[in-house]
Amino acid sequence: MSENNSNKHVIEGNLLSPLPVILVGANVNGKPNYLVIGYSCPFDFGKYIFFSLYPKRYTAIGIHENMTFSVNIPSEDLVEKTNICGSKSGRDIDKSSLFDNFYGELKTAPMIRECPVNIECKVHEILDYGDGEGIIGKVIKSYVDQQYTSKVEGKVILDWRKIHPIIWTTGGDFNYYKLGERIIVKDN
């Protein structure tokens, strides 16, 4: 074991990625609004979802008001609309007209029909970190279009090769990427 770090360079910034691109939905002033979230992950074996939210965002108003939100996973073919949701505020444009919206059990968490995967969440806890809130939602119900699933040993599973999700990277390389091929792991 070498204790020095001579071949390593200290670098500033936010380096953890690649991360899933999701659209978080909430009703704001009675209308569906969607925001691109770059920092999210499931939590406690998928029972919860954690994401980081800048509290001045328009969508944050609806999340705080209704204490519900949705997570929608867009396909590559939605990248332009996703980009609009990430670059324009709901204060300036009506994002409800971008998609075919639907509601599930919670009634106040609008979801995007065009997205392969939709997850309804109830806000469970909000962590106050000043510049960025940590929102923890309890997963209530999830939806998927059958065309994105496969049957493996009799069980219906998501097939991410069919979903074509959008991935993004940090550390200065702020680009959208495709999901690549499966890696075959050789057992040792």
Place this chain on the structure above:
Amino acid sequence: MSENNSNKHVIEGNLLSPLPVILVGANVNGKPNYLVIGYSCPFDFGKYIFFSLYPKRYTAIGIHENMTFSVNIPSEDLVEKTNICGSKSGRDIDKSSLFDNFYGELKTAPMIRECPVNIECKVHEILDYGDGEGIIGKVIKSYVDQQYTSKVEGKVILDWRKIHPIIWTTGGDFNYYKLGERIIVKDN
């Protein structure tokens, strides 16, 4: 807007992905140990890292004891060793011998020289969710090998096309994937 969800099927499970595969390091009983973590994301513009930890894990002992940990991002060529870290416990094998370990500023957060990106963190908050703890670490210092960077407009940035990170998926499709090609976004 259609209010029904007729083409959508309710599905059980943990559907949010793709997610980065990281190796979280901690000193346990005086030796570096590494654990594969599948649920993690940066937080508050990258100042913090959130990850979900099953508290019975061997690595959890070291995180609680030292209140420090590291995040190491492995390349595809480390997939077999990553798999060992994910399938064997530090109670049974000595994982410190798998890698060339090094330490940074915190002195108690072991890092893996072979991983392109290493991030030292101090534990800031531990959320108790029963089956799965939420660990929030404050990022102290980050390291990268120069070969994984590019210069863009005079600024050194991570180039994820050089890093070849490992990505994994949930929802029953528990596979490792490569990062795919960049998606070119057409401005509307």
